[in-house]
Amino acid sequence: xxIKHPSLENYNLNLEGLIGPENGVFHRGRITSQNEIKLPxxxxxxxxxxxxxxxxxxxxxxxxxxxKRIMEGKVxxxxxxxxxxxxxxxxxxxxKDIPDLKA
Numbered sequence: 756x757x758i759k760h761p762s763l764e765n766y767n768l769n770l771e772g773l774i775g776p777e778n779g780v781f782h783r784g785r786i787t788s789q790n791e792i793k794l795p796x797x798x799x800x801x802x803x804x805x806x807x808x809x810x811x812x813x814x815x816x817x818x819x820x821x822x823k824r825i826m827e828g829k830v831x832x833x834x835x836x837x838x839x840x841x842x843x844x845x846x847x848x849x850x851k852d853i854p855d856l857k858a
Contacts, residue, residue: 761799762799777855779847780802781846782794782845784844785842790831790840796828801851803849803850803851804848806849807830807847808846808848809845810846810847811832812844813841818840818842819835819838820834820842830844
């Protein structure tokens with residue numbers, strides 16, 4: 756299924772179905788030697804910012820990574836003692852452009 760891209764004219768987003776109690780959106784990847792995860796541009800108009808959850812899987816060593824804040828289209832991270840960050844991430848949020856699902 757396709758929907759119109761919420762911020763780019765004449766573009767569409769392909770949707771596939773995840774099963775769950777909400778209309779969710781996810782973004783995943785890996786970050787190395789950085790402390791910011793850039794959110795996809797379409798998240799600003801598609802995802803309720805207060806619903807975003809961040810799941811991190813450190814690679815190679817325990818890094819005590821925390822989420823400092825989510826703002827300006829980025830997730831800002833911090834590792835204990837300034838250690839370089841190397842981790843997989845999974846970001847999830849709820850769509851704000853359509854009504855909530857009924858339980």
